[in-house]
Amino acid sequence: GQNIDQPTEMTATEGAIVQINCTYQTSGFNGLFWYQQHAGEAPTFLSYNVLDGLEEKGRFSSFLSRSKGYSYLLLKELQMKDSASYLCAVYGSNDYKLSFGAGTTVTVRA
Amino acid sequence: ETGVTQTPRHLVMGMTNKKSLKCEQHLGHNAMYWYKQSAKKPLELMFVYSLEERVENNSVPSRFSPECPNSSHLFLHLHTLQPEDSALYLCASSQTPGAEQFFGPGTRLTVL
Numbered sequence: 261g262q263n264i265d266q267p268t269e270m271t272a273t274e275g276a277i278v279q280i281n282c283t284y285q286t287s288g289f290n291g292l293f294w295y296q297q298h299a300g301e302a303p304t305f306l307s308y309n310v311l312d313g314l315e316e317k318g319r320f321s322s323f324l325s326r327s328k329g330y331s332y333l334l335l336k337e338l339q340m341k342d343s344a345s346y347l348c349a350v351y352g353s354n355d356y357k358l359s360f361g362a363g364t365t366v367t368v369r370a
Numbered sequence: 371e372t373g374v375t376q377t378p379r380h381l382v383m384g385m386t387n388k389k390s391l392k393c394e395q396h397l398g399h400n401a402m403y404w405y406k407q408s409a410k411k412p413l414e415l416m417f418v419y420s421l422e423e424r425v426e427n428n429s430v431p432s433r434f435s436p437e438c439p440n441s442s443h444l445f446l447h448l449h450t451l452q453p454e455d456s457a458l459y460l461c462a463s464s465q466t467p468g469a470e471q472f473f474g475p476g477t478r479l480t481v482l
Contacts, residue, residue: 264412290468302372302460302473303413347413355468356401356426360413 262286264361266348271367272338280333280346280364288353294322294333295347297363303347307333335366343368373397374474376461382480383451391446391477393461401467402444404436407458407476419444420467451481 263285272278284292291310295303307315309324309331321334335342345363352359374395383389395402404416418426419438433455435447444461458478462471 268410293470295473302374302475304372305470305472308470349413351468354426356418356420357415357428358403358471359415362410362412 262359282348286352
């Protein structure tokens, strides 16, 4: 089976940096995604990692280590609108099945 | 706006009712998905269609019946549901299996 673990909740101050960790145990590996989901809305794509290393996209960066089964999403210069749930998801050996973690709820405080 | 629309956005139904959820994607994608999202739980994959053929049924009870009449439309037919089926039902599409998935806004379903 697939197992995706991430913290349940994190709180940070506006302007700060927050790092959300994700560990995974899957049968095979074909890519890792991070999605952002605001309450009552659709998950939206943030980043994709398939090779080891850091992918940077504006204020958001994502890192992958396939040997460790580990990824993190780094949110810099936090803004109030970044308060949301962040979902880690992995394609294992089955390209049809994207397995999700339960999500990390980030609360940004003024 | 992700290019994936779902109707209705909210649905309340009794256990003996029959209803259908509709999903439409305007992205020209070849794969479509149904997910169930319950509070504090990971998104659960229910069904996958690729080129209008069902390729994945993730042990979903038969009271949920999917239909994919063409590559742009996906339905989820519901009958004799249970209160524990209350959840957010999300539709998604991707260009190909294994690619980034684009999600619709979901249907919030309440079964009384």
